[in-house]
Structures are given as C-alpha cells and as structure tokens.
Amino acid sequence: MADEVILLDYWPSMFGMRTRIALEEKNIKFDYRDQDLFNKDSFLLEMNSVHKKFPVLIHNGKPVCESLIQIEYIDETWPGKNQLLPSDPYQRAQARFWGNFIDNKVHGPTRLIWGAKGEEQEAGKKEFIEVLKKLESELGEKTYFGGETFGYVDIALIGFYSWFQAFEKFGSFSIEPECPKLIAWAKRCVKRESVAKSLPASEKITEFVPELKKRIGIE
Amino acid sequence: MADEVILLDYWPSMFGMRTRIALEEKNIKFDYRDQDLFNKDSFLLEMNSVHKKFPVLIHNGKPVCESLIQIEYIDETWPGKNQLLPSDPYQRAQARFWGNFIDNKVHGPTRLIWGAKGEEQEAGKKEFIEVLKKLESELGEKTYFGGETFGYVDIALIGFYSWFQAFEKFGSFSIEPECPKLIAWAKRCVKRESVAKSLPASEKITEFVPELKKRIGIE
Structure with a gap:
C-alpha cells in the first residue's frame, strides 16, 4: 500500500x-x-x-x-534519502538543543516586533537580534548548522527568514548589518529546492501581516 | 577508557x-x-x-x-539495557509529544501553586488538575505511559510527584481524588529502584519550599 x-x-x-x-x-x-x-x-x-x-x-x-x-x-x-539528523548521539543532542532553543527563544520576540509598539517593540527587536547573534555564533564558519550538510537545525530556523522582510518593515530596522553571516546562510538555504518550494515569498508575508493584526484585533 | x-x-x-x-x-x-x-x-x-x-x-x-x-x-x-524510548518511529513521536507537553504545561501552574496567592494560586491549581487529567487520560489503563515498560514519558513526569505533597500543603487541596489512576501510576513508579534512588523524600521538598520562597523574595 x-x-x-x-x-x-x-x-x-x-x-x-x-x-x-x-x-x-x-x-x-x-x-x-x-x-x-x-x-x-x-x-x-x-x-x-x-x-x-x-x-x-x-x-x-x-x-x-x-x-x-x-x-x-x-x-x-524515510531514512534512505537526505538524512536530517546526524547519526552521532552527541551531534544529535546538539541539534535537538538548538532546535529547542529556536522554539523557545525566536518566536516570542518576533511576535513583539510586528504586533507591539513603543518600548515593548524595542525590547522585542533587541531580544531578537541577541538571539540571532547567538545562532550566528553557533553557525560560525560552517556552511550549515550541522556542518557541510543541510539538516534539522537549518530546517528549524529557515522558515523565520520568510518573515524577515515583514519584521524589518514593521519594526523599522535592518537585520543583515547585525548578522551578515546568518543572512548569508539563509541565502544559501533558500537556493535549495526543498526550501524554495516550501517558503512563501517574503512580499506575501509582508502583505499578510496587516491582515493578521486586524483579525487578531491589535490594529 | x-x-x-x-x-x-x-x-x-x-x-x-x-x-x-x-x-x-x-x-x-x-x-x-x-x-x-x-x-x-x-x-x-x-x-x-x-x-x-x-x-x-x-x-x-x-x-x-x-x-x-x-x-x-x-x-x-548506552542502548543495551532498559530501552527508554520505543523503537517504533510513531511511538517515539508520541513519547516526544507527551514529554514536550509535560515540559510546556506542567511546570508553569505548579509554580503558581506554591509561589502565588489568591486568584492566581486558584488558577494555577485549576490548570494543574486539568493538565494532570489529560495525562491520566493518556495513561488510560496502561501500567506505564509506554505500555508495559517504564520509559521516557514516565521519567519526564515522575519527578513532579516528589513535589505533590508540597503542592497539596501550600495549595490546600488534594490531588489523589482528582486523578486516582495517575497517583496509582506514580506509586508504581516510585517502587522502581532507579526512581527510588533519584527522588528526594516528599517531606524534604515540603520543608524546602518556604526556604525557596524566602530566597527568591516572595515570602
């Protein structure tokens, strides 16, 4: 079947x-x-x-x-093609650690960037950049988070990149000067077919945010 | 080595x-x-x-x-002895789901039970019991969360049991009448040598809570 x-x-x-x-x-x-x-x-x-x-x-x-x-x-x-988690238990634990970090640290501040104003928004921007810098430091000089191979941590983070334009517009700030290596990593990722097919255009997200704010009643 | x-x-x-x-x-x-x-x-x-x-x-x-x-x-x-996660990918995903549920849902309300007062404390108690009832319903008639074998989800939850006496004392409520099957599960778990060796006595936790409150400045 x-x-x-x-x-x-x-x-x-x-x-x-x-x-x-x-x-x-x-x-x-x-x-x-x-x-x-x-x-x-x-x-x-x-x-x-x-x-x-x-x-x-x-x-x-x-x-x-x-x-x-x-x-x-x-x-x-489906273990055959493109292994997403490393085979080594220690590397797997590290990948899970960073996946968990992204889940617990990235989403919260981004919500403040497009959904809040004033001091709260500024705090969201500051925290977001700090979190991205931690991720950039973990990436270091590697091609992907796991080394030469695209995998779990890259997948955990790259979806947020499709929202970066919206964050920049609604937060009136620029991300690339703060984390140029992370942006270079994101640009490498979106060239990959699996990512290109799965991420909506940044413009579509940016257009969607005002509608979202209206629907959840914060505009 | x-x-x-x-x-x-x-x-x-x-x-x-x-x-x-x-x-x-x-x-x-x-x-x-x-x-x-x-x-x-x-x-x-x-x-x-x-x-x-x-x-x-x-x-x-x-x-x-x-x-x-x-x-x-x-x-x-150390895969040889007492496998903690199931071998089947679907069962593994379910175990991870409940581990995640415990991390995200159990700790928050317990903090309110011993650390808050009035309405906030009542809300913590209510939420805690609701969460325990969900876990009890997931346990069902099984011996352990994974079936006949003690494992990942049991390990994720059982530590909280050593705090139950403290929750009951500081929250002035009883847990067992609300979730008798979950308490029966906990009593099974603490008979296990690994658990008995790892959990402090409930009385020691209960004595520790006032000291903790003092040190974090909420008493």
Whole structure:
C-alpha cells in the first residue's frame, strides 16, 4: 500500500514550513491542506485534540503533532534519502538543543516586533537580534548548522527568514548589518529546492501581516 | 577508557531527577555534583553557557543540556539495557509529544501553586488538575505511559510527584481524588529502584519550599 501523507498546515506558519521542507527533502508526495487560522475545522481538532494547532502530519491515518517532532518522525520513517539528523548521539543532542532553543527563544520576540509598539517593540527587536547573534555564533564558519550538510537545525530556523522582510518593515530596522553571516546562510538555504518550494515569498508575508493584526484585533 | 560521567544538578529539580533516573536505568556510574541555585559556579556557566541552567550532563568532557535531550542521549549512548524510548518511529513521536507537553504545561501552574496567592494560586491549581487529567487520560489503563515498560514519558513526569505533597500543603487541596489512576501510576513508579534512588523524600521538598520562597523574595 502506498503511503498516504496529509499535512494540515497554514501557509504563513514558520512551523509548518519545517514539515514541508522535511517532506520535500525525502521526496515524499503529500496532500497539503491549508487551514483557516480563525476557523479551525473539526478534522484538525480531532487530529490534534490536545493543542488544536497546525501543522499536523497525518501518515496513513495517524497524526503526528509538533513540527520538530515531525522532522524527526519523517527522518526515522524515510531514512534512505537526505538524512536530517546526524547519526552521532552527541551531534544529535546538539541539534535537538538548538532546535529547542529556536522554539523557545525566536518566536516570542518576533511576535513583539510586528504586533507591539513603543518600548515593548524595542525590547522585542533587541531580544531578537541577541538571539540571532547567538545562532550566528553557533553557525560560525560552517556552511550549515550541522556542518557541510543541510539538516534539522537549518530546517528549524529557515522558515523565520520568510518573515524577515515583514519584521524589518514593521519594526523599522535592518537585520543583515547585525548578522551578515546568518543572512548569508539563509541565502544559501533558500537556493535549495526543498526550501524554495516550501517558503512563501517574503512580499506575501509582508502583505499578510496587516491582515493578521486586524483579525487578531491589535490594529 | 572508562566513561567519565558528571551530572551538575540541584537536588529538588524535577528536571535533574529525570537525568538521574535515566542514568540509573542504564546502570551508569556518575559523579553527582549538587549546585547552588543562587550562586552558580563558573564550571556550570561554562558547560551551559546558553541557558546557564542545570541539569548538565557531562560525558567525557562534553556537555549535554536539557533534561529531555539528556534522556534521549543516554538511551542512544548506552542502548543495551532498559530501552527508554520505543523503537517504533510513531511511538517515539508520541513519547516526544507527551514529554514536550509535560515540559510546556506542567511546570508553569505548579509554580503558581506554591509561589502565588489568591486568584492566581486558584488558577494555577485549576490548570494543574486539568493538565494532570489529560495525562491520566493518556495513561488510560496502561501500567506505564509506554505500555508495559517504564520509559521516557514516565521519567519526564515522575519527578513532579516528589513535589505533590508540597503542592497539596501550600495549595490546600488534594490531588489523589482528582486523578486516582495517575497517583496509582506514580506509586508504581516510585517502587522502581532507579526512581527510588533519584527522588528526594516528599517531606524534604515540603520543608524546602518556604526556604525557596524566602530566597527568591516572595515570602
């Protein structure tokens, strides 16, 4: 029986982008179903009854939730092509550490950059740049976070890059002068087919932000 | 060369307890170094320069941070005895999902139970019980979270049990009538040698809480 793979996702989600990239890396055909953030359907609520959030990866009827967990699941289920996590246990632990760091440190301040004003927004910008600098320092002179091979940590972070233009516009600041090496890394990543296919155009995200602010009632 | 394993930890930490249990499950001898929460030494700051938090597991000089990541590292590095994560990728993803759920949902409300008063404390108690009920429903009629075998999700949660007496005392409520099956699971777990050796006595935690409140300036 061929694998049935469904992805419940929402196009501007940097978390959903991770799962799309991981599936593309493995050349897995999947049924992409774009969801409405403000009107979640009963299938999503059934498939992720605990958190009621996308992305949800459904493989042969069984749901896997949380994007970082989905990347590991995809890597373990289809191990043949483009290994996403390193084989060495210590390197795997390091990759998981940075994945976790991105989940816990990057999203919070970005929300303040486009969603807040004044001091709160300034604090968000400052924290965001500090976090990016930590990531840039971890990247060092390497091509990708794991070394020569594109993998887990790259996938965890690159989706945020499609939002950088929006952050810069709504936060009135520039990211590249602060973290030129990280931007060079992002530019390398988006040349990769799996990433190019999975990230929306930056302009589309920038246009979407005012609509998002309106819908969540902060404009 | 024999493995050198050091654990920088703090005895009341429910996160550190996870790592102690995982090491005990694998019969790994380790040099336990209890840290001072309020006076972190330079070795800890060097070994976990990003978060500056314990537990830090140091294996042959190399640090691994974050307790859930440490459990996976221990399981992958010493795979022979007492496998902690399931072999099946889907079951592994489910275990990681619940580990993540415990990290994100359990700790927050418990902090309010012993550290807050009035409405805030009541909200913490309510949320804590809701979260425990979700976990109890996931446990169902199984012996352990993974089925017949003690493993990752059990290890992720059981450390909190050593704090239950303190939560009940400072929150003036009872947990067992709300979640009898979860308490029965905890009582099964603490009979296990690895857990018994790694969890401090509940009374010791209860005595410690007023000291903790004083030191962080909330009493």
